[in-house]
Amino acid sequence: MECDKCSGEAVMHAAYSGLHMCEEHFCASVEKRVLSRIREDNLLPNDATVEDPETWVVGLSGGKDSVVLTQILDETFTQDPRVELIALSIHEGIEGYRDKSIEACEELTETLDIRHETVSYAEEFGIEMDDVVEDDPHNMAACAYCGVFRRDILSQYAEEFDADKLLTGHNLDDEAETALMNFFEGNIRKMSQQFDSSIGPFDGADSSQTRDEPEEFIPRAKPLRDVPEKEVALYAHLRDLPAHMTECPHADEAFRGEVQELLYELEENHPGTRHSIMAGYEELAGLASAAYRDGSEDIDECENCGSPTTGEFCRKCDLLETLEAV
Numbered sequence: 001m002e003c004d005k006c007s008g009e010a011v012m013h014a015a016y017s018g019l020h021m022c023e024e025h026f027c028a029s030v031e032k033r034v035l036s037r038i039r040e041d042n043l044l045p046n047d048a049t050v051e052d053p054e055t056w057v058v059g060l061s062g063g064k065d066s067v068v069l070t071q072i073l074d075e076t077f078t079q080d081p082r083v084e085l086i087a088l089s090i091h092e093g094i095e096g097y098r099d100k101s102i103e104a105c106e107e108l109t110e111t112l113d114i115r116h117e118t119v120s121y122a123e124e125f126g127i128e129m130d131d132v133v134e135d136d137p138h139n140m141a142a143c144a145y146c147g148v149f150r151r152d153i154l155s156q157y158a159e160e161f162d163a164d165k166l167l168t169g170h171n172l173d174d175e176a177e178t179a180l181m182n183f184f185e186g187n188i189r190k191m192s193q194q195f196d197s198s199i200g201p202f203d204g205a206d207s208s209q210t211r212d213e214p215e216e217f218i219p220r221a222k223p224l225r226d227v228p229e230k231e232v233a234l235y236a237h238l239r240d241l242p243a244h245m246t247e248c249p250h251a252d253e254a255f256r257g258e259v260q261e262l263l264y265e266l267e268e269n270h271p272g273t274r275h276s277i278m279a280g281y282e283e284l285a286g287l288a289s290a291a292y293r294d295g296s297e298d299i300d301e302c303e304n305c306g307s308p309t310t311g312e313f314c315r316k317c318d319l320l321e322t323l324e325a326v
């Protein structure tokens with residue numbers, strides 16, 4: 001099959017757009033979607049200058065998504081020094097898994113020559129995910145603990161590095177799965193919270209504004225969210241990027257797995273489903289945000305660590321306390 005843009009051999013066919021693309025045009029199209037998203041979401045404000053650049057912290061796990069995002073951002077901003085990139089990796093304490101992906105992060109950041117920091121749950125909280133899974137005092141999935149600790153570290157270090165934005169490598173499939181999970185769980189408040197804490201994950205928002213988000217939160221952005229997962233993987237492969245492809249041994253989010261299967265089937269039978277889910281979800285989340293805004297709870301400081309919380313203690317401190325008690 002030929003590329004629809006030249007006579008080269010096509011390496012992929014996107015059923016949702018009908019396009020066949022060769023390696024060169026496919027890679028260019030992924031990069032273009034990321035840059036369009038950055039532009040549409042106004043991630044780079046007009047007043048950013050070489051003398052006073054923006055600092056963007058990128059969560060770099062070493063998996064394909066964050067590696068591809070870091071690579072594309074670096075290629076973009078080496079020619080535009082109004083943005084300083086800092087890659088932040090988190091070691092959760094998962095034997096035989098995270099060491100390898102941290103190696104991938106080191107290889108990438110050394111090649112790109114960007115600042116790279118690694119933080120571990122052991123240093124920060126005195127825990128390792130392997131032990132958390134073993135003890136499991138709340139009888140929860142590993143990711144439910146891990147997500148809380150990861151979010152805390154990302155926010156804390158983004159603040160420490162004086163970051164203007166916190167970027168993560170969520171792709172289109174991740175976002176559509178989360179949207180469906182929120183629908184199925186009837187979790188409208190969560191939709192509105194995601195809207196408030198993110199820059200531009202939703203159409204029509206002026207992200208140069210910080211919406212009505214509390215000042216305590218550094219705005220988050222997901223510039224890869226228009227690119228389907230398989231295309232991210234193909235891009236990483238074609239560009240020979242040092243992405244670590246092995247799955248975490250504790251990845252046991254059963255519900256997400258079911259939603260993922262459902263989404264694969266829907267996309268297979270009705271190409272473009274992921275895009276339309278996100279278009280509708282974004283509109284709905286904006287409405288939910290407006291509806292909840294008036295009655296929103298006050299953000300306070302956790303009595304233990306000072307993190308923003310609506311209760312006396314934040315979720316991370318609650319979890320750490322029960323883990324200590326085991």
Ligand code: SF4
Pocket residue numbers: 092129142143144146147248249250251252
């Ligand atoms: Fe943590 Fe779950 Fe990711 Fe494993 S899959 S690193 S447990 S969030």
